[in-house]
Amino acid sequence: MCRYNLKIKPVCNSLIVVLMFDIAAVMFDIVVLMFDIDLCNSLIVVLMFDIAAVMFDIVVLMFDIDLCNSLIVVLMFDIAAVMFDIVVLMFDIAAVMFDIVVLMFDIDLCNSLIVVLMFDIAAVMFDIVVLMFDIDHSFDLHHCSLQLCLEHWTDL
Numbered sequence: 001m002c003r004y005n006l007k008i009k010p011v012c013n014s015l016i017v018v019l020m021f022d023i024a025a026v027m028f029d030i031v032v033l034m035f036d037i038d039l040c041n042s043l044i045v046v047l048m049f050d051i052a053a054v055m056f057d058i059v060v061l062m063f064d065i066d067l068c069n070s071l072i073v074v075l076m077f078d079i080a081a082v083m084f085d086i087v088v089l090m091f092d093i094a095a096v097m098f099d100i101v102v103l104m105f106d107i108d109l110c111n112s113l114i115v116v117l118m119f120d121i122a123a124v125m126f127d128i129v130v131l132m133f134d135i136d137h138s139f140d141l142h143h144c145s146l147q148l149c150l151e152h153w154t155d156l
Helices: 002-006 009-036 038-063 065-103 107-133 135-155
Strands: none
Touching: none
């Protein structure tokens, strides 16, 4: 049982790496979007700070995988904040798209950037959901490391 739980560690790492790449893609699209849509700047900056906080927690999580349960709780709160900001950002993007349609300036470029951004955000949300379902395995890792520690002291 304990050996099985230890094999989950690379799975947790790989999910986090995929999540980091997806968040990086979203940040890249948001930066590009900022140069084309000035009305979104304030919300996008807030979103980028929240994503940066999530990435910080993910990096810590990768190096301290044994503390996965406590750090993932912090990560979930940060992700919840990001999801809230993403929802607000999507409403703001919809308003911006309406303004773009009215003004008829660079409509093709802005529409394509917004569509790419929404697909990347959806990919991040999917990976976040997968990561949340893997939390129970992270709790098993804690139990396993404690069990190994007890076995070590018992052998002495």
